[in-house]
Amino acid sequence: MAAARGAPERGRAAVSGVARAAAVARAARVAAVALLAALAGLSVGAPARADLSDDAARVARMWSLSGARVARRPPLFVEHGRSRLIAITPPPSGAAGAAGAPGGDGASRAPGAAGAGRAKADECLTVAFLAPRIVEFTVEPEPAPGDASAIEGLVHRLRGRDPDDERRVHSAAGAAMITRCGPARDELRRVTVDVLSPRGALEIVVAASDGAPERVQSILPERAFGPVAPRGDPGRPADPGPLDVRVVRAARRARADGALRVVPTEMRASVVGTGQFSVKLSGGCHRIDLMAEVPRATVRRATDIDAEAREAGTGRLLDRDRSDAPDARLDFCLGAPGVVEVPFLGAAGPVKVVLSDAQWPLPAYVPGHFGARARGNLAAALHRRHAPAPRAQPIAEAVGMQGDTLVPVQVEPGRCYFAAAALVRGELRALRISAEVGDRAARDDAGERSEGAGVAFCSELEESAAVRVAARGNSPVWALAVWPMD
Template sequence: MARVTRAAVLSLLTALAGLSVGAPARADLSDDAARVARMWSLSGARVARLPPLFVEHGRSRLIAISPPPAGAAGAAADAAGRAGAAGAARAPAVGRAKADDCLTVAFLAPRIVEFTVEPEPAPGDASALGGLVDRLRGREPDDERRVHSAAGAAMITRCGPAREELRRVAVDMLSPRGALDVVVAASSGVLDRVESILPERAFGPVAPRGDPGRPAEPGPLDARVARAARRARAEGALRVVPTDMRASVVGTGQFSVKLSEGCHRVDLMAEVPSATVRRATDIDAEAREAGTGRLLDRDRSDAPDARLDFCLGEPAVVEVPFLGAAGPVKVVLSDAQWSMAPYVPGHFGARARGNLAAALHRRHAPAPRAQPIAEAVGTQGDTLVPVQIEPGRCYFAAAALVRGEMRALRISAELGDRAARDDAGDRSEGAGVAFCSDLEESAALRVAARGNSPVWVLAVWPMD
């Protein structure tokens, strides 16, 4: 009896050691699909993996699904790592049935990707077929047959005659794009859920989205105009000049105003009609230079009023088209003006001067009181500009577009083991960063520019 006990213990320890020695855990998409295929294979199912898919938003993919061929269970188990006799012992007769009544398809994507899957309707189901056609044509049907992914995974099971619905499945990407791994299994019963095999993809209850209701009413026009003027003056604006016009019957229009050099904040506010039934007020606008058509700023937010911020290197006529007013109502353009900061160089042109001033204004930097200690010009790519500085003094460096089209602009300042950086943003053509020296006598300024033949200028000012 003692020898039998020792042999049993030795066998158990050997089995545990074999289980503990394996491939390291990985979290990529292919490994997740392999885990699902392995666990379904150990349950006796016939399993196959389809070639990976890449789906983009707005372009539905129709996937043909076929039951795995005979012997697919063993092949999937061998590819997943040869689970061995211990795994077979954990999978009793569930998967050894003669008839495979159920077909299961699992769709796996990265956990941040959202998508829906919709099986093909049964023959003769005209309403469901119409919903599938709508989905493939880009329309949005109201169909409960669709399965939404959760944590990047979706699973569909059909048993008996309903297996025919899985001959083809439409995949629609809700995220911009994503890669998918597809695992297909035929079994005699319902298989384990994906979230039980991949617990890192488990999710809690999802609350319904609900209806947010109508947009908030912005309030009386005169009060909003006065509030915008007070806010601008509190931030240092020299003057605020209002201009008004009446929108068209569909709530559109365009202002054309001559603005001085310097920085401007343009607020567009529309009157709210007194009628009970009316369209919501949501002004969207943009500012462009007349003649050149260069975009200065754009506001497409869901707020009732629009706000545009930009700086001009010289006086110019600016066109401000808008839409979103609730019919032929009064619309006010309120222009808050800040003077051009002194010592902003103008020899690079009006566009560069305005963009340098915008970098100072956006960062709320004090106006420079001296000429720049360093200037540089660069183009596409990453550029390093070393600058000599004084210990114990602070500086402000700005990079601005001179010509071309900018897709991304970044400036960074490195002093020893310290660094600061700033990105221009989507609609800005200037970026600025402040830095101070302790004992350093030099700073490394880096400018990264991406776009269509961009040319930029760098200026560095000493600050008090």
């Protein structure tokens, strides 16, 4: 009987041991799953870096902890060239608790919400503007009509100074902050934002406090920047000097560059400083200098001539000058005589304007059977590279279209060559020519308004060269010529 009773007891003990082991295993599996979940939460639960909204929430939270009344405006999307005028209203009483998110309650979301409370006489109003760190913008308090600052600004502008440079705040690392205390708080009732970058999002945080709150750069150390040098004032534009002296100087400079003759033409500009020359030019390369007389009056407009040259009849643009220099310069080549129109603007009123045309002849061995346009563009490629005029006919010629084209050329060892590609017809967006001789290569790209490119190369022991032409545009057709050079 005792033995019979012992067996069931040992069986029950074995069963209970298995149950305990199974329970321990289940607990271990649960703990493992919980640990994996916790690790996953650590890895994906928080972003790797704070975004723009998080930066604005951090600024609002830190200002709230210092006792300020804080409100966040809804974010804005701003673009370059489109100023935004933003109305700023002090945060209402009790807005500090809703500073963590834009529009946390009705009072902090609406700029003109009721229950704003009465501000203290010496209270400070602070506005922080936050954008992505690569976005550059300016903020400027907008004076109301009739304000003394607006009248002073008008006086400064009449005297040639821009007072906005003193009022405007430039962003640094995508952040800008303005604080006004006491009666000066009224300057922040309207703020103008101008974006210098193409576009960007903007977060705005407004705080009212007894004193100036902590700087944004202290709260967001990743937006801190080093010392910034003052922008300075470049002053008034330089006086180019008397017109007669500049005309003589331009002619002397052109003759030093090899021009055969210089022909001046003059006219009087309109009352707004505009006009147009229409001149008949010979075939060849031309350098046109446009110079305007500078009035001797004390108060005058700055002289900054901008001009362009166009082929009469077709309207084809030959060259354009939009620089900030007082005089304009245009360089182009014509394959045949023709009329060129030169409109201009930027003269200081109805003053005398002189067009000085320096002329270089067309090289004798530039082929003309491709047409006058191609002949002028081939000559322009030689002239732009200051290459000497060829003394022999081209050893190779080719015609191509859009795309990349390889032209093999037979060359003589120990001799140098010049290869030029020029547009025959169509519209050109890009033109490149390259020459490969052995393990050496040279290339040239046509300029923004040029229709020809040229490259020089020499052969040592090689008897062949590979000339490549790449053209992009609207149905362009180009011509290639390769000349031997002495």
